[in-house]
Amino acid sequence: AQKVTQAQTEISVVEKEDVTLDCVYETRDTTYYLFWYKQPPSGELVFLIRRNSFDEQNEISGRYSWNFQKSTSSFNFTITASQVVDSAVYFCALRSSGTYKYIFGTGTRLKVLA
Amino acid sequence: EPEVTQTPSHQVTQMGQEVILRCVPISNHLYFYWYRQILGQKVEFLVSFYNNEISEKSEIFDDQFSVERPDGSNFTLKIRSTKLEDSAMYFCASSVDWLLAGVQETQYFGPGTRLLVL
Numbered sequence: 001a002q003k004v005t006q007a008q009t010e011i012s013v014v015e016k017e018d019v020t021l022d023c024v025y026e027t028r029d030t031t032y033y034l035f036w037y038k039q040p041p042s043g044e045l046v047f048l049i050r051r052n053s054f055d056e057q058n059e060i061s062g063r064y065s066w067n068f069q070k071s072t073s074s075f076n077f078t079i080t081a082s083q084v085v086d087s088a089v090y091f092c093a094l095r096s097s098g099t100y101k102y103i104f105g106t107g108t109r110l111k112v113l114a
Numbered sequence: 115e116p117e118v119t120q121t122p123s124h125q126v127t128q129m130g131q132e133v134i135l136r137c138v139p140i141s142n143h144l145y146f147y148w149y150r151q152i153l154g155q156k157v158e159f160l161v162s163f164y165n166n167e168i169s170e171k172s173e174i175f176d177d178q179f180s181v182e183r184p185d186g187s188n189f190t191l192k193i194r195s196t197k198l199e200d201s202a203m204y205f206c207a208s209s210v211d212w213l214l215a216g217v218q219e220t221q222y223f224g225p226g227t228r229l230l231v232l
Contacts, residue, residue, distance in 0.1 A: 044223065047220055100170045102159060
């Protein structure tokens, strides 16, 4: 079975703090893809990153960084020096090869306080 | 930057009525999808569509639902007889032809249609 777990329902931080959002996935497939999406209060889903199962290189994009570890089936997302505009719900998603559907986690609501 | 668009942004309907949700995918994309998100819950896959036919669907996508690409730009989701539990945000998404790209590309989501069934 395929599953994505985001154990943190809600996180509150003060602006400029670093914050890490956890994502743990389950799949029996050897080829799969992981994603992070941001859902701001306006409701749309904004793509942030895709990672392939065969590429464990971590990635940094500005204040965002992602840590992919196959050994622990985790794909964690860190925001450095958080800003109020980072306040949103963040979803981790999984797609296995052979299927089109994304399996989403339940999301983590991040509140960044000024 | 190209984006997926959806209309209407909000729709209120009476239980038992038919609704059609519309989407315009990104122009060079060939795979289309519908997802839904019940308020406060996770996003759930409904259906994928390629080459004018359904390529995959979930258990949620029963006979009450149908999809269509009526012309070269629109992609629609029809709910024949709405139920209270159909109230949700419906997202359309699209991706490029993965055969050309080598791997299936990322699904890009539209802004959603918030459907309220009374």
